[in-house]
Amino acid sequence: MKIKYLTGLAISAVILTSCNSATKQGTVSDSLQTVKLSADSFKRTTDGRETGLYVLKNSKHAEAVFTNYGGRLVSLLIPDNSGKLTDVVVGFNSVNAYEKSTEPYFGATIGRYGNRIAGGKFSLDGKQYTLFTNNGRNTLHGGKNGYQYVVWDAKQPDSHTLELQYLSKDMEEGFPGNLVVKVTYILTDENELKMDYVATTDKPTVVNLTNHAFFNLNGEGSGNILGHLLQIYADSYTPVDSTLIPTGKIEKVAGTPFDFSKPTTIGARINDKNEQLSYGKGYDHNYVLSRAKETGLFHAATVQGDKSGIVMDVYTMEPGLQFYSGNFMQGKNIFKSGARDDFRTAIALETQHFPDSPNQASFPSTILKPGQTYKTSSIYRFSVR
Numbered sequence: 001m002k003i004k005y006l007t008g009l010a011i012s013a014v015i016l017t018s019c020n021s022a023t024k025q026g027t028v029s030d031s032l033q034t035v036k037l038s039a040d041s042f043k044r045t046t047d048g049r050e051t052g053l054y055v056l057k058n059s060k061h062a063e064a065v066f067t068n069y070g071g072r073l074v075s076l077l078i079p080d081n082s083g084k085l086t087d088v089v090v091g092f093n094s095v096n097a098y099e100k101s102t103e104p105y106f107g108a109t110i111g112r113y114g115n116r117i118a119g120g121k122f123s124l125d126g127k128q129y130t131l132f133t134n135n136g137r138n139t140l141h142g143g144k145n146g147y148q149y150v151v152w153d154a155k156q157p158d159s160h161t162l163e164l165q166y167l168s169k170d171m172e173e174g175f176p177g178n179l180v181v182k183v184t185y186i187l188t189d190e191n192e193l194k195m196d197y198v199a200t201t202d203k204p205t206v207v208n209l210t211n212h213a214f215f216n217l218n219g220e221g222s223g224n225i226l227g228h229l230l231q232i233y234a235d236s237y238t239p240v241d242s243t244l245i246p247t248g249k250i251e252k253v254a255g256t257p258f259d260f261s262k263p264t265t266i267g268a269r270i271n272d273k274n275e276q277l278s279y280g281k282g283y284d285h286n287y288v289l290s291r292a293k294e295t296g297l298f299h300a301a302t303v304q305g306d307k308s309g310i311v312m313d314v315y316t317m318e319p320g321l322q323f324y325s326g327n328f329m330q331g332k333n334i335f336k337s338g339a340r341d342d343f344r345t346a347i348a349l350e351t352q353h354f355p356d357s358p359n360q361a362s363f364p365s366t367i368l369k370p371g372q373t374y375k376t377s378s379i380y381r382f383s384v385r
Contacts, residue, residue: 032053032055032065034063034077034085034087035065035074035075035077035087035336035337036093036336036337037053037065037074037075037093037336038093038094039052039053041093041094041095041096042067042069042094042095044069044095044096046069046151047151049151049153050151051067051068051069051095051151052067052068052154053065053066053067053074054066054067054068054154054156054162056159056160056161056162056185056186056187057159057160057187058160058187058188058189058191059189060079060189060191061077061079061085062076062077062078062079062085062187062191062382063075063076063077063085063187064076064077064185064187064193066162066185067095067098068151068152068153068154068164069095069098069099069151070098070107070108070109070147070148070149070150070152071108071109071147071148071150071152071164071166071183071211072091072098072106072107072108072109072148073089073091073107073185073193073211073213074089074091074092074107074336075087075089075091075336076088076089076193076213078191078310078382079384080219080305080308080309080310080384081308081309081310081384081385086217086218086219086308086310087219087220087337088215088216088217088219088220088305088308088310088312088382089107089213089214089215089220090106090107090214090215090216090220090335090341090345090346091106091107091214091220091335091336092106092333092334092335092336093336097333097334099149101333102330102332102333103328103329103333103341104146104148104149105141105148105212106212106213106214107211107212107213107214108146108147108148108211108212109147109148109152109164109183109209109210109211109212110141110142110146110147110148110209110210110211110212110350111142111146111147111168111179111181111207111208111209112142112146112147112168112172112173112175112179112205112206112207112208112209113139113141113142113175113206113207113208113358113366114141114142114208114209114210114212114322114350114352114353115140115141115208115286115322115350115352115354115355115356116135116138116139116140116243116244116245116355116356117131117138117139117355117356117358117359118138118243118245118356118359119133119137119138119359120132120133120137120138120139120143120174121359122206122358122359123358124176124204124205124206124358124367125204127176129174129175129176130174131143131173131174131175132144132145132173132174135243135244136243137243138243138244138245141212142173142175143173143174144173145172145173146173147166147168147181148212150166152164152165152166152183153165153166160186160187160188160189161184161185161186161187162184162185162186163182163183163184163185164182164183164184164185165180165181165182165183166180166181167179167180167181168180168181170202170203175205175206176203176204176205177201177202177203177204177205177368177370178201178202178203179199179200179201179205179207179368180199180200180201181197181198181199181209182197182198182199183195183196183197183198183209184196190381191381191382191383192379192380192381192382193379193380193381193382194377194378194379195211195377195378195379196375196376196377197209197374197375197376197377198373198374198375199368199373199374199375200368200370200372200373200374201368201369201370201372202370203370204367204368204369204370205367205368206357206358206366206367206368207366207368207374208352208353208357208366209374209376210318210322210350210351210352210378211350211351211378212348212350213348213380214326214346214347214348215303215312215346215347215348215349216305216345216346216347217303217304217305217308217310217311217312218305218306218307218308218310219305219308220335220336220337220339220346221335221337221338221339221345222307222308223345224267224326224342224343224344224345225266225325225326225344225345225346225347226265226266226267226270226344227265227266227267227306227307228265228266228303228304228305228306228347229263229264229265229266229303229304229306230260230263230264230265230266230301230302230303230304230323231260231261231262231263231264231301231302231303232260232261232287232289232300232301232321232323233261233289233290233298233299233300233301234253234260234261234287234288234289234290234300234321235252235253235254235261235288235290236250236251236252236253236287236288237250237251237253237258237285237286237287237288238250238251238285238286238288238320238354238355238363239251239276239285240276240279240280240285240355241279242279244279244280244284244355245355245356246286246354246355246356246360246363248360248362250288253287256274256276257269257270257272257274257276257277258276258283258285258287260301260323263302263304265306266283266325266347270282270283270325280327281327281328282325282326282327282344283323283324283325283327284322284323284324284325284327285322285323286320286321286322286352286354286355287320287321287322287323288319288320288354289316289318289319289320289321291319296317297315297316297317297377297378297379298315298316298317299313299314299315300314300315300316300318300321300349300351301313301314301321301323301349302314303347303349304385308384309384309385310382310383310384311382311383311384311385312349312380312381312382313379313380313381313382313383314349314351314378314379314380314381315378315379315381316351316376316377316378316379317376317377317378318351318352318353318376318378319353319354319364320351320352320353320354321349321350321351321352322348322349322350322352322355323347323348323349324347324348324349324350325344325347326343326344326345326346326347326348327343327344329341329342329343329344329345329346330342330343331343351378353366
């Protein structure tokens with residue numbers, strides 16, 4: 001299946017959660033009622049910036065709900081194989097709940113650097129930069145105050161498009177350069193959630209942007225994800241050390257528990273005796289995608305809910321995919337459905353460049369220089385079987 005990259009969407013400001021007309025207020029309330037969300041619970045002023053909810057819809061009755069607090073995907077309603085709308089993304093019912101969560105990345109737009117950087121340090125043009133270490137001795141997902149905690153400028157030009165923008169200032173979390181980031185989320189009539197990322201800088205820097213939605217295709221609160229059927233279009237992965245930093249090697253998945261080249265349930269081998277699985281307490285590894293020769297979007301993964309029949313196909317321009325099987329979910333937080341974030345009740349499939357690329361010369365580069373434009377796109381496409 002070939003998917004064309006869409007560009008050129010005009011942007012204008014329409015903030016649904018701040019509507020003055022009764023008609024628009026009613027539209028928001030009706031949209032949120034299904035997933036038990038209140039727009040008022042997402043209204044807050046932080047450092048002079050207002051947060052709110054944004055609802056995207058398409059002609060097939062799918063709905064995606066975002067907040068500009070952390071650029072988060074809060075809810076995603078997709079019809080299952082009986083036509084029932086199912087919320088396939090786990091999340092919370094207020095800004096306050098996201099802020100206090102013991103897991104900071106639910107649904108968030110991640111930056112400036114998604115995944116880990118070893119020792120919280122990297123060198124660029126002969127200068128060493130030191131970052132905040134928030135994952136043992138390493139930096140994870142941008143540091144202590146990554147993009148998951150910022151209030152993004154939000155514009156909604158129509159019912160299926162949301163544009164988020166953020167200025168990440170020079171030396172924020174230790175990263176050089178004033179980085180202007182724009183992320184456009186589009187819910188298409190083909191039940192695709194499309195993510196377009198663009199960034200520019202005024203100094204050489206490193207950039208690796210992604211979205212960290214946690215999925216349960218049977219629906220939030222439906223139990224663990226071990227019965228989900230997963231296929232990753234990759235022959236290799238990047239093994240890690242005990243701190244989950246890539247060793248620099250690229251190894252074949254054949255003959256290992258990491259082989260999802262054919263559809264396999266997530267739980268089939270997750271408890272095998274394997275050093276790599278013990279390091280991540282399950283799957284928390286980067287896959288080296290088998291990219292097509294042509295440029296543009298290509299198929300990265302397919303996952304199917306065993307109860308709902310909902311299928312999610314992942315397409316991306318990125319060279320890697322981080323598969324995380326919810327190993328550090330501990331039941332300490334309560335989702336919008338009232339369910340807890342219990343062990344392995346959701347997965348993440350993060351499209352990305354490889355972890356620790358700034359320190360691994362053999363990995364695809366994540367360096368962005370002045371005059372260049374970082375531009376990438378990924379899609380989560382939904383269907384049923």
